[in-house]
Amino acid sequence: MAEKKSKKIKAEPEEAESAAPKATPGKLMVYDLEGKVAGEADLPQAFKSEYRPDVIRRAVTAIEANKRQPYAPSPTAGMRHSVQTWGKGRGVSRVQRLMDSSTAAQSPNNVGGRRAHPPKVEKDLGKKINRKELSLARFAALTATSRPELVRARGHKFDEKLTVPVIVKDEFEAIKSTQDMVKALDSIGVYDDILRAENGKNIRAGRGKMRGRRHRIPKSILVVLSEDCKGWRSVRNLPGVDVATPVSLNASMLAPGGDPGRLMVVSEKALQALGAWHR
Numbered sequence: 001m002a003e004k005k006s007k008k009i010k011a012e013p014e015e016a017e018s019a020a021p022k023a024t025p026g027k028l029m030v031y032d033l034e035g036k037v038a039g040e041a042d043l044p045q046a047f048k049s050e051y052r053p054d055v056i057r058r059a060v061t062a063i064e065a066n067k068r069q070p071y072a073p074s075p076t077a078g079m080r081h082s083v084q085t086w087g088k089g090r091g092v093s094r095v096q097r098l099m100d101s102s103t104a105a106q107s108p109n110n111v112g113g114r115r116a117h118p119p120k121v122e123k124d125l126g127k128k129i130n131r132k133e134l135s136l137a138r139f140a141a142l143t144a145t146s147r148p149e150l151v152r153a154r155g156h157k158f159d160e161k162l163t164v165p166v167i168v169k170d171e172f173e174a175i176k177s178t179q180d181m182v183k184a185l186d187s188i189g190v191y192d193d194i195l196r197a198e199n200g201k202n203i204r205a206g207r208g209k210m211r212g213r214r215h216r217i218p219k220s221i222l223v224v225l226s227e228d229c230k231g232w233r234s235v236r237n238l239p240g241v242d243v244a245t246p247v248s249l250n251a252s253m254l255a256p257g258g259d260p261g262r263l264m265v266v267s268e269k270a271l272q273a274l275g276a277w278h279r
Helices: 053-066 131-144 148-153 170-174 178-188 191-199 230-235 268-275
Strands: 027-031 037-042 166-168 222-224 242-244 264-267
Touching: 037 268, 053 131, 166 178, 166 268, 170 230, 170 264, 170 268, 178 191, 178 230, 222 230, 264 268
Parallel strands: 027 166, 166 264, 222 242, 222 264
Antiparallel strands: 027 037
């Protein structure tokens, strides 16, 4: 029997998608509040430094250590009892006991007793690091923010068509409300990273949950603005977002936890200030 020939079905012509413009090598795309490409900007020399993850890790460790606040219990904690010692010969442990009672008190390892070796406020919790090493780490962390593979490896979510760092028009700094800011970030293509941070919110393990820091939130985007402005106040409360000026940037903000490659949104004015950086 002759095989039946299958009819060829012509595929309907697909609508030609408009190709996204590609940035010239060494340049970055500039986006407006609607997420459209509004021009190009030169990648400053500060973003072309040597990438040194070892120096970044060491600098961030020192910065975080120097931010710690000394703490210690009260000198009289666990010592506010009227106690006596029974001495030996009674077949019980020779710890201090409350007067006219057999309840142990005040000695270390007893309920309500003092700690044997408590932390002391005079202990230096900081770490020393060279000034030039801090500067080298800052430039290395800034370089990592311009490498898409490092930004994705850190877990950030953003539109694949974006160039990093994400440069936005100066109108971004004039946004008054958080609602308008969310709309702008969504149009640009970086709001998915804020949703990632919001969904990653969890309850902290340990005593910290009792001390005003109950929840831990992953870090999302870093917004760099030229100055304290309306845009600063409209974006600062979004989950995981940090806001800074070029003057206040350090390795800890550019690479939280020592992990380089943070997703950064920068205004044009702030980019010009970063371009003035020199080692």
